[in-house]
Amino acid sequence: GDSVTQTEGLVTLTEGLPVMLNCTYQSTYSPFLFWYVQHLNEAPKLLLKSFTDNKRPEHQGFHATLHKSSSSFHLQKSSAQLSDSALYYCALSEAGNTGKLIFGLGTTLQVQP
Amino acid sequence: GPKVLQIPSHQIIDMGQMVTLNCDPVSNHLYFYWYKQILGQQMEFLVNFYNGKVMEKSKLFKDQFSVERPDGSYFTLKIQPTALEDSAVYFCASSLSSPGYEQYFGPGTRLTVL
Known part of the structure; x- marks a missing residue:
């Protein structure tokens, strides 16, 4: 069945260093891929989404490229900020499906001064 | 941006009781979801x-679960009767269309079944 894998449970970085959070997936058909971010005591919010192979959507300094050949959708940012500290979820939704999201376990990003 | 509200934020109940979780979705959204964590x-x-x-519905959506949205008001998740394994945070989400559209999430209801 469909699944999403986020290999890191916790990533700790110093402010100013680059961010890379890994996401790989297994999908039966052609999926939409999403990154959601959840700050402490807040609702998860959409950060990025993609459906098109090799396109690189960007938002708030973050970007992710969907690579269908490697089933990956890694999240990157060139320079981490303290305010980026949050829980990041990678998720997929099958095109032609009912819209349910399948989530990874999530990666907590802690940015230190 | 648009907000989804969930009421209550916390609920503690005894096993076997009924509970209703309420979700106020984004006003023009047509698709509604519940997730469990x-x-x-x-x-x-x-x-x-x-x-x-x-x-x-997933295999987690047991016979004791039901959902409804009477007359366009709250989207509700009812559990009757509750079991210990129902203790979790329940997130509601809504979207304008589906699939591939952004789902807007509420902050969750933390349910504790004793």
Whole structure:
């Protein structure tokens, strides 16, 4: 069945260093891929989404490229900020499906001064 | 941006009781979802709802669960009777269309079944 894998449970970085959070997936058909971010005591919010192979959507300094050949959708940012500290979820939704999201376990990003 | 509200934020009940979780979705959205997250585990899809009907439910959506949105008001998840394993955070979400559209999430209701 469909699944999403986020290999890191916790990533700790110093402010100013680059961010890379890994996401790989297994999908039966052609999926939409999403990154959601959840700050402490807040609702998860959409950060990025993609459906098109090799396109690189960007938002708030973050970007992710969907690579269908490697089933990956890694999240990157060139320079981490303290305010980026949050829980990041990678998720997929099958095109032609009912819209349910399948989530990874999530990666907590802690940015230190 | 648009907000989804969930009431209550916390609920503690005794096993066997009934509980109703309420969700106030984004006003023009047509698709509604419930997800369940047990502490330390990933968020898992429970059910989605469109045009007054359940579209899809997962194996987590037991017979004791039901959803409805009477007259365009709150989208509710009812559990009757509750069991210990129902303790979790329940997230409601809504979207304008589906699939591939952004789902707007509420902050969750933490349910503790004793």
